[in-house]
Amino acid sequence: xxxxxxxxxxxxxxxxxxxxxxxxSSPSLSPDVIFMHYPMHGEGAERLYLNLEEKFKVELxxxxxxxxxxxxxxxxxxxxxIAPAKRVQCPFGGVTMHYHQKF
Numbered sequence: 001x002x003x004x005x006x007x008x009x010x011x012x013x014x015x016x017x018x019x020x021x022x023x024x025s026s027p028s029l030s031p032d033v034i035f036m037h038y039p040m041h042g043e044g045a046e047r048l049y050l051n052l053e054e055k056f057k058v059e060l061x062x063x064x065x066x067x068x069x070x071x072x073x074x075x076x077x078x079x080x081x082i083a084p085a086k087r088v089q090c091p092f093g094g095v096t097m098h099y100h101q102k103f
Contacts, residue, residue, distance in 0.1 A: 019052055024059035032064055038071040050074065056102065064102045072098035079103065
């Protein structure tokens with residue numbers, strides 16, 4: 001477990017919302033790191049995921065990191081993986097984390 005100093009902790013903002021409703025290009029938000037999980041199954045899940053990728057491509061600033069659980073981003077040109085995928089154990093089971101950065 002890593003400790004975070006108070007200055008850094010003051011910069012952390014958790015947004016629990018539907019990503020399609022969030023304006024990531026807003027100067028008041030402009031995230032450095034996004035964590036997203038891919039628990040979707042069934043019809044429409046792939047389209048939703050690709051829509052999120054397109055939104056990130058348009059709205060995220062260059063250099064922003066996306067940590068994606070379960071599934072890597074498909075647009076490797078815009079979002080190359082910057083570290084090897086890593087399998088981690090979560091309370092609900094093992095998950096592979098993928099680390100991307102907007103190019």
